[in-house]
Amino acid sequence: MKLVRYFPVAFDSIASNKMRASLTMLGIIIGVAAVLTILGIGRGASESILGEVASQGTTRLTISPVTETDGEGAGSPVQTLTMGDVKALADPAFHPDVVEVVPQYAGNLQLVAGSNNSQVRVTGTTAAYADVLRLEMAEGRFLTEDEITQMSNVIVIGTTVASDLFERTQVVGESVRIDGEPYTVVGVLEESGNAGFGSNDESGFIPIGAAHGRVFNVPRYRGEYVVTSISADALSEERVEAAELQIEQTLRLRHGLNAEDDNDFSISTQASLLETIDTVTGTLTLLLSSIAAISLVVGGIGIMNIMLVSVTERTKEIGLRKALGAHTSDVLLQFLIESLVLTLLGGLIGIAISYGAALLVSRIPNFSFDLLIGVDAVLMAVGVSAGCGLVFGLYPAMRATQLDPIEALRYE
Amino acid sequence: MPGPSALIDMQEVTKVYQMGETKVLALDGVSLSIEEGEYVAIVGTSGSGKSTLMNIVGLLDRPTDGVYRIRGHSAGDLTGRQLADLRNREIGFVFQQFNLLARAPAWRQVELPLFYAGIARSASRRRALETLAQVGLAERADHKPEELSGGQQQRVAIARALVNRPSLLLADEPTGALDTRTGEEVMALFEKLHAEGLTLIIITHDQEVADRARRVITMRDGAIISDLRGAAATTASGGTNGLREPALAPLPRPAVIEQIEEKVYEAG
Numbered sequence: 001m002k003l004v005r006y007f008p009v010a011f012d013s014i015a016s017n018k019m020r021a022s023l024t025m026l027g028i029i030i031g032v033a034a035v036l037t038i039l040g041i042g043r044g045a046s047e048s049i050l051g052e053v054a055s056q057g058t059t060r061l062t063i064s065p066v067t068e069t070d071g072e073g074a075g076s077p078v079q080t081l082t083m084g085d086v087k088a089l090a091d092p093a094f095h096p097d098v099v100e101v102v103p104q105y106a107g108n109l110q111l112v113a114g115s116n117n118s119q120v121r122v123t124g125t126t127a128a129y130a131d132v133l134r135l136e137m138a139e140g141r142f143l144t145e146d147e148i149t150q151m152s153n154v155i156v157i158g159t160t161v162a163s164d165l166f167e168r169t170q171v172v173g174e175s176v177r178i179d180g181e182p183y184t185v186v187g188v189l190e191e192s193g194n195a196g197f198g199s200n201d202e203s204g205f206i207p208i209g210a211a212h213g214r215v216f217n218v219p220r221y222r223g224e225y226v227v228t229s230i231s232a233d234a235l236s237e238e239r240v241e242a243a244e245l246q247i248e249q250t251l252r253l254r255h256g257l258n259a260e261d262d263n264d265f266s267i268s269t270q271a272s273l274l275e276t277i278d279t280v281t282g283t284l285t286l287l288l289s290s291i292a293a294i295s296l297v298v299g300g301i302g303i304m305n306i307m308l309v310s311v312t313e314r315t316k317e318i319g320l321r322k323a324l325g326a327h328t329s330d331v332l333l334q335f336l337i338e339s340l341v342l343t344l345l346g347g348l349i350g351i352a353i354s355y356g357a358a359l360l361v362s363r364i365p366n367f368s369f370d371l372l373i374g375v376d377a378v379l380m381a382v383g384v385s386a387g388c389g390l391v392f393g394l395y396p397a398m399r400a401t402q403l404d405p406i407e408a409l410r411y412e
Numbered sequence: 413m414p415g416p417s418a419l420i421d422m423q424e425v426t427k428v429y430q431m432g433e434t435k436v437l438a439l440d441g442v443s444l445s446i447e448e449g450e451y452v453a454i455v456g457t458s459g460s461g462k463s464t465l466m467n468i469v470g471l472l473d474r475p476t477d478g479v480y481r482i483r484g485h486s487a488g489d490l491t492g493r494q495l496a497d498l499r500n501r502e503i504g505f506v507f508q509q510f511n512l513l514a515r516a517p518a519w520r521q522v523e524l525p526l527f528y529a530g531i532a533r534s535a536s537r538r539r540a541l542e543t544l545a546q547v548g549l550a551e552r553a554d555h556k557p558e559e560l561s562g563g564q565q566q567r568v569a570i571a572r573a574l575v576n577r578p579s580l581l582l583a584d585e586p587t588g589a590l591d592t593r594t595g596e597e598v599m600a601l602f603e604k605l606h607a608e609g610l611t612l613i614i615i616t617h618d619q620e621v622a623d624r625a626r627r628v629i630t631m632r633d634g635a636i637i638s639d640l641r642g643a644a645a646t647t648a649s650g651g652t653n654g655l656r657e658p659a660l661a662p663l664p665r666p667a668v669i670e671q672i673e674e675k676v677y678e679a680g
Contacts, residue, residue: 005533012520320513324525325496327496328496406473
């Protein structure tokens, strides 16, 4: 293969001008490293968020009220989702694909222990909440059925809340006060480990009855306490859609909506959430990569510039090569392969740098995600840098072939 | 009259350059025939057309008019690719400024024509080293031009011209950039090669160089004004063309030649 023989020529030429070659490659190096690192960040972050969402169960459905569109309370949630809805949805006869229905009423409250206090998102809920939300306990237990029915003054808190109030996390049996009323801590949740999606480190959970009856001033709708959201579990991942339809039907009926009315609630599933996250991170990654790709183009123009200088500088060499029997195609290939080698080297160094960055990031403790640089991204980087070399090397190479050997030999 | 065996055969060759608005007649109907094994010097002042003649003979340029044949191939009928191949196989160029690649070792310089001839690297390296030995530079094969003297650089260039075993060596002022002693070495090498059967065309304005040739062609204003062979080339040419001092007797063979030949012998 004659083509291969041009590579030593290209390496010689690059090696004979190392400083210039490395400066030229810098553009490609930075471009490739930037694109790969950004792609890696995007993919790593996306995987990390998706993983966390998936770890909370893919069968979960969340029912929340829509917001008022007009009138006095525009922008605030419609107050039509109630405990009555929760009881109705819990009927397995009409909802064969729904296994658990858990009401939530959440608000921000001041928790006090001794001289410490903390602003905490407190949710009134039922015992099944821990199952549906896949909560893990670090200490003690979650709320029990008995505590729910008796509306006991008990609370489960996150680790951050525990350390804020008690400066430690082994606090089962301790007492915290809400509005002066004492609540016994029965459990501490496992630390989520990061500030990522769906962390409960700064939350507290109390029986739904206590939240409705004592802690919050909760309004009623048609005689039933309003809830801020309802979580439900479908029988299986395949039955999520069926469960969604069954819930929708019941709620429309109960809320007295006519056929032409829009739902006054929305049902989101983990699957739809995953999709949304995927789309958002994908778009962000694309945006950032496009910006990084601009540096690749700039790098490519740098290559073209240097190759043009190189052709002018080596006019005499080109003339000589033609006199010694080089074909036009020999000269073209020599310069094209030189710029190809230049950009490929740059691309490889860029890949090495981004891998180094990935390695570095993975060593940082508590960093919420790793840089994921896939084989496809690397292949793309190699392809793009080689493409840059060919595209931006073509014009200078053509200039070289057009030199008249007589003029070129005479050139000083 | 040129025989069928003529290596170079020119019939009424004309070359016109377009310099902006004006046309320059660089060659004005030159007819010339050079047989294989000849040792020819082409002399003339700058602008006499000798460089243009060399470019056409060397297939770097094509005649505007007339016919130029090398080994029976008519240059006007050949494609650029075929011309390049002919340059590669049939012609060895030696330039005044050596024209070596700046950073390549000697054997790589010599190998270059073999690269374009498509010869495999192992074979071409061996042949490059053999040819370097032939010019007495076997021990300098790995030296770069900056590590070689002017005379050695020109010998590398000669090895490069010889490596493809051309029929014709075309030297343009080969001693122009060398001092007298190294110029003498280079000329001695040329003469040795000629003695071995190589056809040699040297373009020069140096009388001493021209006087050593077996045939001297003198040019002026794009035309050949004299073409003298044998002893007449050294005795009569100076007097008839009036371009230079009366001709000198051929120089005695200097001791340097023996030295070079000894070296070659050792290396071989």
